[in-house]
Amino acid sequence: MAGLPPAPPPAGGSGGLPQFDVSNWPGQMVWILIIFAVLYAFMAWIILPRISKTIDAREDAISGDIGEARRLRDQAQAEAEQAAQEVAQARAQGLRLAAQAQAEAKAKAAARQAEEEAKLNDLVLAAEARIAEARSEAMAHVRTIAQDAAGAMVERLTGVAASGPELTRALTAHDAA
Amino acid sequence: MAAIEPMEQFLVRKIAPLPPVVVPGLGPVDLSITNSVLVMLIAAAVLMLFFLAAARRQVVPGRMQAAAEMIYGMVDNVLTGGIIGDKGRAYLPFIFTLFLLIACLNVLGLAPGGFSVTAQLAVTSALAVMTFLTVIIVGFVLNGLSFFKLFMPSGMPLPMALLIMPIELISFFVRPLTLAMRLFGNMLGGHVVTYMFASFVVGLGLFGLEGAGIAKLGLLGSGVSFALIVALMTLEFVVAFLQAFVFAALACVYLNEVVNLGHGH
Numbered sequence: 001m002a003g004l005p006p007a008p009p010p011a012g013g014s015g016g017l018p019q020f021d022v023s024n025w026p027g028q029m030v031w032i033l034i035i036f037a038v039l040y041a042f043m044a045w046i047i048l049p050r051i052s053k054t055i056d057a058r059e060d061a062i063s064g065d066i067g068e069a070r071r072l073r074d075q076a077q078a079e080a081e082q083a084a085q086e087v088a089q090a091r092a093q094g095l096r097l098a099a100q101a102q103a104e105a106k107a108k109a110a111a112r113q114a115e116e117e118a119k120l121n122d123l124v125l126a127a128e129a130r131i132a133e134a135r136s137e138a139m140a141h142v143r144t145i146a147q148d149a150a151g152a153m154v155e156r157l158t159g160v161a162a163s164g165p166e167l168t169r170a171l172t173a174h175d176a177a
Numbered sequence: 178m179a180a181i182e183p184m185e186q187f188l189v190r191k192i193a194p195l196p197p198v199v200v201p202g203l204g205p206v207d208l209s210i211t212n213s214v215l216v217m218l219i220a221a222a223v224l225m226l227f228f229l230a231a232a233r234r235q236v237v238p239g240r241m242q243a244a245a246e247m248i249y250g251m252v253d254n255v256l257t258g259g260i261i262g263d264k265g266r267a268y269l270p271f272i273f274t275l276f277l278l279i280a281c282l283n284v285l286g287l288a289p290g291g292f293s294v295t296a297q298l299a300v301t302s303a304l305a306v307m308t309f310l311t312v313i314i315v316g317f318v319l320n321g322l323s324f325f326k327l328f329m330p331s332g333m334p335l336p337m338a339l340l341i342m343p344i345e346l347i348s349f350f351v352r353p354l355t356l357a358m359r360l361f362g363n364m365l366g367g368h369v370v371t372y373m374f375a376s377f378v379v380g381l382g383l384f385g386l387e388g389a390g391i392a393k394l395g396l397l398g399s400g401v402s403f404a405l406i407v408a409l410m411t412l413e414f415v416v417a418f419l420q421a422f423v424f425a426a427l428a429c430v431y432l433n434e435v436v437n438l439g440h441g442h
Binding site for chain 1: 207213225228273
């Protein structure tokens with residue numbers, strides 16, 4: 001490194017650092033500060049507001065789009081829920097109607113069955129009454145036949161015809177025995 | 178064979194001489210267009226044109242717009258938002274401009290035939306002092322005289338405070354120096370090392386071509402140096418963005434201390 005004081009003028013320039021040649025300092029310093037100031041003003045007033053606005057607008061647009069999508073999704077979800085509810089409702093109603101119809105049919109069938117049963121019961125009762133009547137009638141005939149037979153037997157054995165009241169008395173006595 | 182002059186690339190040369198301008202407080206200043214100023218102007222033009230083309234308002238961004246928004250998001254989330262917090266938005270333009278200007282100047286310095294403006298101590302000092310003064314002004318505007326609490330850690334016994342305060346003061350006032358030297362040193366070192374390896378490529382290559390026998394090994398050295406330059410250039414691109422990021426991140430850290438003074442410092 002050469003001595004600083006006699007800073008070698010340009011052209012030669014070997015040895016010492018040309019940067020320590022103070023003669024060109026003020027010019028460079030003033031120029032760099034001017035250029036910095038101009039660039040600062042340019043960036044601060046023109047470029048940076050533009051960039052930050054663009055970025056903000058993009059973020060707004062994105063968040064807006066996301067919000068819109070979220071809203072649409074919620075709406076679709078609500079609609080789907082409603083539809084599901086309606087389907088469930090319809091299903092419940094259908095089940096209820098089916099059960100009702102079943103119950104109705106069952107009740108109707110039971111009523112008809114009861115009616116038929118009653119009718120049959122009546123028929124059975126009537127038939128039984130008829131049978132009982134026929135039997136008592138037949139039994140009455142049996143008594144007459146028995147009286148006649150007894151009369152005939154008495155007449156054959158004794159040769160004397162027994163009178164009616166006597167036969168009746170005998171039969172009654174026999175019944176009592 | 179040309180002389181090996183690794184520092185020649187940092188020479189500031191006048192391109193368009195202009196009459197000195199009298200800057201109030203500084204006296205006459207030579208504002209001639211030099212190669213350094215030219216690269217600064219190119220950087221400003223590149224940044225302006227890129228952002229004019231890229232800062233579109235499409236909801237679905239194209240490549241340019243996506244790149245611009247990515248840079249914006251990086252500065253907003255990592256630097257001002259991440260370091261300063263909710264109040265960081267106000268300082269976004271400052272940090273954004275600082276980061277992009279330094280990164281652009283660093284990358285232009287890597288261009289073939291380019292001039293590394295950020296390897297000029299004058300430029301890095303100007304940016305560092307500007308950052309330092311911004312921090313101080315913001316600190317006084319936001320906190321008034323309680324700005325001085327910055328040097329007085331709360332809840333510290335008096336003897337300790339007496340010991341700590343000078344240290345805090347010194348560490349505060351060397352900030353512009355470290356900011357300037359870090360960027361300057363990184364850029365200077367990278368360029369000098371790249372220049373040296375490039376001179377090896379030529380020097381060892383010629384040596385190998387002209388010599389015979391063992392001198393042919395020079396060709397091998399030339400090839401290795403060339404491979405190293407490729408690797409170094411890759412590294413230099415990383416460093417170009419990294420140093421811009423570090424500068425901007427430190428500016429954020431310093432701003433954070435005065436913006437959030439008193440809570441969580």
